[in-house]
Amino acid sequence: MFPYSKPRTGQISVAEKVANTISSGGCLCIEAPTGFGKTVAVLYGVKLAGSPNTLYLVRTRNELVQPLIESLKIGLKPVFLYSKKAMCPLLRGGSIDIHDFWENCRILRKTKMCPYYVNTEELDVESVYKFIERLQNPFKIVRELSKRGYCPFYSLKKLLPLSNIIILTYPYVLNPSIREAFFSEEEISNYVVAVDEAHSLLSIADIVEQRVSRIRIERSINEIRKYSPQSTLLIDRLYHLLDFIDKASVDKRLRHVDKDFLRNLLGTPDTWFDLVDDIRIHKVKEYGYRDVVSIRVYCLPIAYLVWSLYSRYEPFIYQQNDLRYIVSKPIDQSIIVKPVFDKASSIILFSGTLPDPSYYSDVLGIDKPIEYIDVEDVYGPVFPIENRVLVIATYVSSKYSVRSRHIYKLYADMIQYTFNHLDHGIMLTVYPSYDFMKCILEYMDLDKVFIEERSTRINDVIDYCTNRKKCLVNAVAGGKLCEGIEIVDKKGRSLIKVVFIAGVPYPQPDDYVELSLKQLSLKIGRDGAWKHLYIDTAVTRTKQAIGRAVRGPSDQAVYILADNRFMDPRILKRIGLRINKIVRSRAEYMRVVKVLLREFLV
Ligand code: SF4
Numbered sequence: 172m173f174p175y176s177k178p179r180t181g182q183i184s185v186a187e188k189v190a191n192t193i194s195s196g197g198c199l200c201i202e203a204p205t206g207f208g209k210t211v212a213v214l215y216g217v218k219l220a221g222s223p224n225t226l227y228l229v230r231t232r233n234e235l236v237q238p239l240i241e242s243l244k245i246g247l248k249p250v251f252l253y254s255k256k257a258m259c260p261l262l263r264g265g266s267i268d269i270h271d272f273w274e275n276c277r278i279l280r281k282t283k284m285c286p287y288y289v290n291t292e293e294l295d296v297e298s299v300y301k302f303i304e305r306l307q308n309p310f311k312i313v314r315e316l317s318k319r320g321y322c323p324f325y326s327l328k329k330l331l332p333l334s335n336i337i338i339l340t341y342p343y344v345l346n347p348s349i350r351e352a353f354f355s356e357e358e359i360s361n362y363v364v365a366v367d368e369a370h371s372l373l374s375i376a377d378i379v380e381q382r383v384s385r386i387r388i389e390r391s392i393n394e395i396r397k398y399s400p401q402s403t404l405l406i407d408r409l410y411h412l413l414d415f416i417d418k419a420s421v422d423k424r425l426r427h428v429d430k431d432f433l434r435n436l437l438g439t440p441d442t443w444f445d446l447v448d449d450i451r452i453h454k455v456k457e458y459g460y461r462d463v464v465s466i467r468v469y470c471l472p473i474a475y476l477v478w479s480l481y482s483r484y485e486p487f488i489y490q491q492n493d494l495r496y497i498v499s500k501p502i503d504q505s506i507i508v509k510p511v512f513d514k515a516s517s518i519i520l521f522s523g524t525l526p527d528p529s530y531y532s533d534v535l536g537i538d539k540p541i542e543y544i545d546v547e548d549v550y551g552p553v554f555p556i557e558n559r560v561l562v563i564a565t566y567v568s569s570k571y572s573v574r575s576r577h578i579y580k581l582y583a584d585m586i587q588y589t590f591n592h593l594d595h596g597i598m599l600t601v602y603p604s605y606d607f608m609k610c611i612l613e614y615m616d617l618d619k620v621f622i623e624e625r626s627t628r629i630n631d632v633i634d635y636c637t638n639r640k641k642c643l644v645n646a647v648a649g650g651k652l653c654e655g656i657e658i659v660d661k662k663g664r665s666l667i668k669v670v671f672i673a674g675v676p677y678p679q680p681d682d683y684v685e686l687s688l689k690q691l692s693l694k695i696g697r698d699g700a701w702k703h704l705y706i707d708t709a710v711t712r713t714k715q716a717i718g719r720a721v722r723g724p725s726d727q728a729v730y731i732l733a734d735n736r737f738m739d740p741r742i743l744k745r746i747g748l749r750i751n752k753i754v755r756s757r758a759e760y761m762r763v764v765k766v767l768l769r770e771f772l773v
Contacts, residue, residue: 172215172218172245172246173186173211173215173245174211174215174241174244174245175211178208179207179208179553180550180551181207181212181546181549181550182207182208182211182212182215183212183215184549184550185201185203185209185212185213185216185544185546186212186213186215186216186219187216187219188201188216188542188544189201189212189213189215189216189217189219189220189519190216190217190219190220192216192517192518192519192542193216193217193220193223193363193516193517193519194220195517195540196516196517196539197517197518197539197540197541197542198512198517198518198519198520198531198537198539198540198541198542199517199518199519199520199541199542199543199544200369200520200521200525200528200531200541200542200543200544201213201519201520201521201522201525201544201546202521202522202523202524202525202543202544202545202546202547203521203523203545203546203547203553204523204546204547204553204554204718204721205523205553205718205721205722206553206554206722206723206724207546207553209367209521210237210238210241210367211241211244211245213227213365213519213521214227214238214241214242214245214247214336215245216519217247217335217336217363217365218245218246218247220363222247222335223335223362223363223516224334224335224337224361224362224363225335225336225337225362225363225364225365226337226339226344226362226363226364226365226515227242227336227337227338227339227365227367228339228340228341228343228344228345228364228365228366228367229338229339229340229341229367229368230340230341230367230368230371231340231655232253232254232257232309232340234367234368235251235253235309235338235340236308236309238336238338238367239251239303239307239308239309239338240307240308242336242338243303243304243307247335247336248300248333248334248335248336249303249334249335249336249337249338250303250327250330250331250333250334250336250337250338251309251327251337251338251339252324252327252328252337252338252339252340252343253309253339253340254269254340254342255272255273255276255324256269256272258313258323258324259272259276259322259323259324259464260287260317260322260323261279261285261287261464262464262465267465267466267467268467268471268472270471270472270475271466271467271468271471272464273352274451275463275464275465275466276464278451278455278463279463279464284463285322285464286320287317287320287321287322288322288325290320290321290322291321291322291325291326291329294321294326294329296329296330296333299316299326299327299329299330300330302315302316303330312327331353337362341366341371341375341378342378344359344364344511345375345378345379345507345508345511346378346379346507347379347507347510348379350511356510356514357514359510359511359514359515360514360515360516361516362515362516363515363516363517363518363519364511364512364515364517364518364519365518365519365520365521366518366519366520366521367521367522368522369520369521369522369525370522370523370524370525370526370711370715371522372504372508372520372531372535373526373530373707373708373711374649375504375507375508375535376500376501376502376504376507377500378507379500379501379507380498380499380500381472381475381476381478381479381484381498381499381500382472382476382496382497382498382499383472383473383476383496383497383498384494384495384496385413385416385417385494385495385496386494387469387472387473388409388412388413388416388473389413390469391409391469391470391473392406392409392410392413393469394450394468394469394470395409395446395450395470398449398450398453398454399446399449399450399453402446404438405438405442405443405446408436408437408438409473411436412436412437412497415436416488416495416497417495419488419495421488421489421490421495422489422490423489423490423491423605423606424489424679424680424681424682425487425488425489425498425681425682425683426487426488426489426681426682427485427486427487427682427683427686428486428487428488428497430480430485430486433480433486433497434477434480434481437473437476437477437480438477439477439481440474440477440478440480440481443470443473443474443477443478444474444478446470446474447468447470447471447474450468450470451466451468454466454468476497476499479499479500480499482501483501483502483503483506484499484500484501485499485500485501485502485683485686486498486499487499487500487681487682487683489681491625492625500683502683502686502687502690503690504534504535505534505535505536508535508536509535509536509537512535512536512537512538512539513538517539518537518539523714523715523718524710524711524714524715524718525543525711526703526707526708526710526711527702527703527706527707527745528541528543529699529703530703530707533691533694533695533699533703534691534703545747547747548747554721554723554724554726555724556749558721558724558725558726558727558728559721559727559728559729559730559748560728560729560730560751560752560767560771561730561732561748561749561750561751561752562729562730562731562732562750562751562752562753562754562763562764562767563731563732563733563737563738563750563752563753563754564585564731564732564733564734564754564760565734565735565737565738565753565754565755566581566735566754566755566756566757566760567581567582567585567674567733567734567735568674568675568734568735568736569582569602569603569607569673569674569675569734570674570734570736571680574607574610579610579611579613579614580614581757582611582673582674582733583611583612583613583614583615584614584757585671585731585733585757585760586598586600586611586615586643586671586673587615587616588760588761588764589669589671589731589764589768590641590643590669592764592765592768592769593641593668593669593768593772594641594768594769594772595640595641595668596641596666596667596668596669596772597636597641597642597643597644597658597666597667597668597669598641598642598643598644598667598668598669598670598671599644599646599652599653599656599667599669599670599671599716599719599720600643600644600645600646600670600671600673601646601647601648601653601670601671601672601673601676601712601716602645602646602647602648602673602674602676603647603648603673603674603675603676603677603679604647604648604679605625605647607673607674608622608623608645608647608673611673612645619639619642619643620642620643620644620645621635621636621642621643621644621645622645623644623645623646623647623650623651623652627651627652628651629651629652629655629656632644632652632656632658633656633658636658636666644656646716648672648676648712648713648715648716649676649708649712649715653712653715653716653719654715656719657719657722659722659723663722663723664723664725664726665719665720665721665722665723665726665728667719667720667728668720668727668728668729668772669720669728669729669730669731669768669772670716670717670719670720670728670729670730670731671731671733672713672716672717672730672731672732672733672734672737673733673734674733674734675709675713675734675736675737675742676708676709676712676713676716677705677708677709678704678705678708678709684704687700687704688700688701688704691703691704702741706739706741706742706745707745709742710742710745710746713732713742713746714746717730717748727771727772729767729768729771729772730748731764732746738753
């Protein structure tokens with residue numbers, strides 16, 4: 172029944188634990204590095220438990236591929252969904268707000284003006300299953316359904332009641348406004364909920380945040396003037412909002428804004444949603460049905476922002492690249508996931524880098540009994556430990572109170588020296604923030620280096636590194652590159668040879684973190700709250716970054732943790748790696764790195 176002839180050590184035991192957790196209705200946290208085969212172990216556990224209906228959640232659409240293939244191999248009946256907007260053949264990748272798209276799609280279906288939807292109504296479920304079984308790749312399946320004139324989203328949605336493995340991107344279950352369109356609270360109780368890359372729940376508030384830029388407000392004013400000129404009160408409200416944004420003292424960090432002040436300024440959500448409907452009706456008449464799918468109503472995010480002011484969200488203001496934003500998000504992250512996790516029949520959380528298991532009860536409010544398993548602790552290392560060398564440099568720190576030109580130069584010097592002595596491959600340098608990275612890069616030779624920006628895509632860095640003998644990639648902890656980059660040669664061996672962590676990647680202190688700390692302290696005390704918000708985040712980000720280098724049994728890597736605060740036993744214990752060398756001075760660092768890069772990395 173297991174889909175491979177030789178299971179890896181521990182895979183069957185983990186699958187049995189999954190099955191036991193499903194029977195007992197608990198919560199199982201599985202920490203296992205890349206290479207263990209978590210996906211197949213979890214899915215096989217579902218099979219052993221009698222194939223109960225399971226919502227299998229993935230962070231990105233690329234992560235749908237593997238569970239779909241493995242489910243088919245195991246003999247489960249899978250279906251998948253990712254962003255309806257991205258799947259829509261009518262929109263063809265146009266960029267509009269997700270809520271705009273859902274509303275446009277609703278109008279097109281109601282009026283039967285979407286030919287793909289009309290065709291799909293006639294499509295029988297068995298034919299859709301045949302596409303899945305034959306093509307086994309989500310993107311090919313979506314392309315094929317579109318090519319044949321069907322709406323991929325509604326074709327696949329037909330299979331939800333008939334499938335026992337429903338593979339979905341996070342928002343379908345974890346974003347309440349999207350979840351409610353799919354599953355009632357009662358229905359969730361019929362499902363096991365399995366969350367892949369569950370360390371991402373540390374920043375789950377980001378997926379539900381409501382954000383409005385200053386430019387968006389200006390466009391909304393023009394839009395209201397054109398389509399609803401009688402709404403003078405709302406135009407006045409937006410002018411006052413602009414005035415507030417312009418006068419506020421802001422920087423890159425989130426600054427808390429008084430919620431009552433914003434409520435008084437903007438009024439109630441119903442008025443804004445009515446205005447949005449009114450404008451959309453005008454635009455539908457103006458554009459004609461052919462272009463309905465791409466209609467954008469600029470006021471829509473303002474309506475959602477106002478809605479959030481009447482929910483358990485808090486508003487903040489900040490500036491990025493000369494643009495000012497108001498953003499609103501929940502301080503208590505449990506309000507997002509608790510309704511799902513409380514109702515789910517059982518929960519399986521898995522990742523290569525889980526936070527301390529108490530995070531899930533303390534911060535996310537999981538009430539079910541939690542069992543935690545670190546696969547490498549129980550069954551031994553997945554890849555040989557002698558392939559990794561860990562050095563901690565204690566003569567530097569990114570701590571705010573010691574940041575200075577001297578410190579930036581020291582870091583720049585270490586990074587440059589290390590890179591100069593790397594013969595081939597990629598050195599991934601990870602900074603706690605964009606600001607800190609910028610300060611260090613000022614002292615470095617920027618020829619032949621890749622620098623992550625907020626708009627960087629993973630393919631940008633892969634393109635940059637392809638065909639270069641060696642590259643220095645500068646990335647920000649918790650960013651896209653540290654979470655998802657995997658660069659391998661033709662034989663599948665990792666090209667990342669050195670991971671240099673330039674400072675403990677604690678979250679940047681701002682009003683959001685401060686409010687979260689205050690609120691969580693009321694529940695579990697300040698020490699516990701600090702541990703979860705700072706230590707768990709820093710450790711998870713560090714492990715994510717260093718995990719980029721060793722993806723297979725023959726990969727070798729040097730990890731350099733450059734900050735004396737890495738010696739904190741709470742951090743060291745959670746990182747869980749053997750320290751090979753602690754260096755306390757620049758001279759010692761140079762000596763050790765030179766030898767390591769010459770003799771260890773071959
Ligand atoms: S129903 Fe039409 S508009 Fe909606 S997602 Fe499908 S193809 Fe796109």
